[in-house]
Amino acid sequence: MVLKNRLKSSVMELDNTSTKSSVLIVDDNPRNLQVLGGFLKEKGLLVEFAIDGHSALEWFNKRRFDLILLDIMMPGMNGFEVCRKIKENPDTCDIPVIFITAVSDTDSIVKGFNIGAVDYITKPFIQDELLVRIKTQLEAVRSKQLILEYLSNIEEKNKNINSSIDYARYIQNAVIQTSExxxxxxxxxxxxxxxxxxxxxxxxxxxxxxxxxxxxxxxxxxxxxxxxxxxxxxxxxxxxxxxxxxxxxxxxxxxxxxxxxxxxxxxxxxxxxxxxxxxxxxxxxxxxxxxxxxxxxxxxxxxxxxxxxxxxxxxxxxxxxxxxxxxxxxxxxxxxxxxxxxxxxxxxxxxxxxxxxxxxxxxxxxxxxxxxxxxxxxxxxxxxxxxxxxxxxxxxxxxxxxxxxxxx
Structure with a gap:
């Protein structure tokens, strides 16, 4: 009962805090895309879809996502290859990737984490549990963005302070040198x-x-x-x-x-x-x-x-x-x-x-x-x-x- 309440609480928090978060779902099964995408949209997420690896990579030329939900077994380019390319690209390497797949053997799970995934969920999955995991990753993304904003503000303020101090040093030297x-x-x-x-x-x-x-x-x-x-x-x-x-x-x-x-x-x-x-x-x-x-x-x-x-x-x-x-x-x-x-x-x-x-x-x-x-x-x-x-x-x-x- 306690775990169930926590899951419900997490779902409600996702509703309230993640309205601007965007997720790319990559799966070659249109039914999976429809069910999972519809569910996440109901929870306030912005969702886009890709039916294979190549179309997923093309999306990154158009926009940026906060999270990627990635299937493994797909024609042409499997999920491992897609994840590897995402992590090799400096523009996308920091986007968290969660594998959602029917592949459940230990070697595949270990491989998924080794190439950069932050989580690995096997099908069939429990929706509320999936939302908790998505919430965790989106909170991490949001926290990182806030930290980067704070650092940028601090850097700008330090730049202004240092410029003022440098000019003050110039004035100090000028005052001292008048005696020489x-x-x-x-x-x-x-x-x-x-x-x-x-x-x-x-x-x-x-x-x-x-x-x-x-x-x-x-x-x-x-x-x-x-x-x-x-x-x-x-x-x-x-x-x-x-x-x-x-x-x-x-x-x-x-x-x-x-x-x-x-x-x-x-x-x-x-x-x-x-x-x-x-x-x-x-x-x-x-x-x-x-x-x-x-x-x-x-x-x-x-x-x-x-x-x-x-x-x-x-x-x-x-x-x-x-x-x-x-x-x-x-x-x-x-x-x-x-x-x-x-x-x-x-x-x-x-x-x-x-x-x-x-x-x-x-x-x-x-x-x-x-x-x-x-x-x-x-x-x-x-x-x-x-x-x-x-x-x-x-x-x-x-x-x-x-x-x-x-x-x-």
Missing amino acids: TSSKYLPDYFIIDHPKDILSGDYYWINNIDGQVIFAVMDCTGHGVPGALMSILGTTFLNDVICHKKILQPDKILECLREKLIHSLGQKQNSVVVKDGMEGSVVNFDQSTSTLTFAGSLNPMVHIRNNEMTLLKADRFPIGFYDKEAKFSLNTIKINKDDMVYLYSDGYIDQFGGPDSKKIKSKGFRELLLTYHELPLMAQKTKLEEYLNLWRGNLEQTDDILVVGIRF
């Missing part, structure tokens, strides 16, 4: 800039203001779109602070940048809504005195001279809201010819990889800088990128990566 208009007056330098995603939360700022060369390397909270928005905000603030207000001392630059971020993001000590901020380093090289001043937030500066490395430490608080009020400290050093200075975000240091899938870490990164610092700048860049790729292997990039090397 005086590059012919700058020391020699290289930049490794590898966003984790298309857009980056790391950014650099370079310019020459009245003989004072300003380099800034910043790391915004997050990466991708949120980080990129912060980076454009930060670049705009640096343009205002350095180029327009002529604030050139690194610690004062960071303090002004912090004030602007806190104000723009509505960060208040008692009600912080947006806790995002930045960390990074700023250096000022006075070409007239060969004096370099440095201030940093969380990210230090590496100075190498005569194979000796000096680490100028950064303050341990961010550029943005901070629970304790603190001012950025200023470091000053004299620069000699061929000195190397490196500024960087934490992306290179935090990259996982190597034989134990560990981070490169600060010590490992500084050892690389000391190893490569005497090479030409582009050779240094190449070596650092090659090491990073070898270290990372097949692992995902952990964060945005930004490294700037400067030779005086």
